[in-house]
Amino acid sequence: MNQDIYVIIEHLQGQVADISYITLAAARDLAQETGGKVLGVLLGQNAQELASTLAADSILYADHPALAEFTSDAYQKTVASLIGENEPRAVLFGNTSIGADVASVLSARLSLPLVSSCVKTSGGKLTSQICGGKIMAESELAETTTLITVIPGGYKPESGQSETAPEVILFDAPALDDLRVTLKGYIEPEAGDVDISKESILIAIGRGIQTEDNIELAEELAKFLGGTVCSSRPIVDQGWLPTSRLVGKSGQTVKPKLYLALGISGAPEHVEGMAESEVIVAVNMDPNAPIFDIATYGVEFDFFDLIDPLLEQVEEAKEG
Ligand SMILES: Cc1cc2nc3c(=O)[nH]c(=O)nc-3n(C[C@H](O)[C@H](O)[C@H](O)COP(=O)(O)OP(=O)(O)OC[C@H]3O[C@@H](n4cnc5c(N)ncnc54)[C@H](O)[C@@H]3O)c2cc1C
Structure with missing residues (x-):
């Protein structure tokens, strides 16, 4: 086995996914411990130019018509053969639908250990968020090639x-x-509702909003701040907001100037869609809520007590 760290590069319709840049940064941290190189693994057809922005020592590129678009089948076969031939120290994937799919099947097929939802790889320690971010788990690289899925929060895409x-x-x-x-x-989603990925101020509500009627409070705040209401998954699952307002793994990825998270715990599947917001303000009653790990400003507070004073302050600021 060699000491190199492989990173599977995720791309869609000609764009490298942000999670791949984050994963490259995590790989660099890990390579400092193993002493190996960071090698990006790019699979596609006529996609070589996507390599140009990747911070890797080298890019291993396979060009094939069957790799023009992602399919789990083709990716598994290609990555499995690469692992078999080169035995890297670790293979990193984004903890996305694509990465989690390929990594879990490879783990089962090749009998390789899989560390999932890894947020940090410093000092040879793999720190993972499990149980929706409520528990942090530490592990180390195994003696065999270790498969790792990476979530946002620990590294910036720019790195x-x-x-x-x-x-x-x-x-x-x-x-x-x-x-x-x-x-x-x-199949593109139907147009009609606002496109939250283009909004610069988002008021995001989570299960803490408690009832459908309370969404009105968030709407009022959004109107005052000139923003739009979006949400975590439980709100959409209840049918209180349309799917077009969902942020996260199964919804949209957003990068607003301000993301105000009200009563959202910060599960990895949610954070995946909003971690790159410019300013994140989190309001949560639980001091241990994982959302505070990525928040620019955190307020440990019952947001029902915060909304009225906040509306007053905004009004005063507007008048002033
Ligand atoms: C395959 C898969 C895909 C998923 N995709 C997504 C996705 O795209 N997007 C997504 O969001 N989730 C997704 N999830 C679900 C995700 O794992 C979490 O369950 C979800 O994000 C939790 O939503 P929440 O933070 O609103 O609720 P909770 O985790 O229940 O958190 C509610 C928070 O509100 C706080 N709170 C309660 N009352 C108040 C109050 N009055 N004032 C202040 N704070 C309060 C609590 O302290 C708590 O932290 C997915 C899960 C899976 C398995």
């Missing part, structure tokens, strides 16, 4: 970006002619 294009090394994908899954096309 995984580079202005100098890395060297690209071509490698051959294995036989990919017996795939069980192919992509027929993308």
Whole structure:
């Protein structure tokens, strides 16, 4: 086994996903301990130029028609053959639908250990958030190739970006002619509601809002601040807001100037969609809520007691 750290680069419709830059930064931290190189693994067709912004020592690139779009089948086969041939010290994935899918199947098929939801890799320690971020777990690299999925929160995407294009090394994908899954096309969501990914002020509500009627309070605050209401998943699951307002793994990724999180715990699946907001203000009664780990400003408070004084302050500021 060598000491190199591989990072599976996720991309969609010609764009590298932010999580891949975050994962490259985590890999760099880990490589300082193992003494190996950081190698990005880019799979695609005519996608070589995506390598240019990646902060890696080198990029291993496989160009194949079956890799033009992500399918779990083709990615698993290609990454499995790469691991078999090179035995890297660790393979890192974003803890996204794509990364979690490929990593978990490879772990089962190749009998390799999988550390999931890893937020930090410093000092050779892998720190993971488990149980929706309520428990932090520490682990170490195993003796065999270790598979790791990375969540946002520990590293900034900028740390995984580079202005100098890395060297690209071509490698051959294995036989990919017996795939069980192919992509027929993308189904774009229906337009109609606001596009929260383009809003600069978001008032995000979570389960702490308690009842559907209370959403009116958040709407009022949003109107005052010139923002839009969005939410965590329980609110959408209850049918209190449409899916178009969902932030996170199964919803939208947002990067507003201000993300005001009211009664949201900060589960990894939610944080995945909002961690790159410019300013995050979190209001939560629980001092141990994981949202405080990524918040720019944290307020340990019952937000029902905060809304009225906040509305008054905003009004005063507007008048002043
Ligand atoms: C495959 C998968 C995909 C998922 N995708 C998403 C996704 O896209 N987006 C998403 O959000 N979740 C997603 N989830 C769900 C996620 O794991 C969490 O369950 C969810 O984010 C929790 O939402 P929450 O923070 O609103 O609720 P909770 O975790 O219940 O947190 C409520 C918070 O409100 C606080 N609170 C309560 N009352 C008050 C008050 N009066 N004042 C202040 N604070 C208060 C509590 O202290 C608590 O921290 C997904 C889960 C899975 C398994």
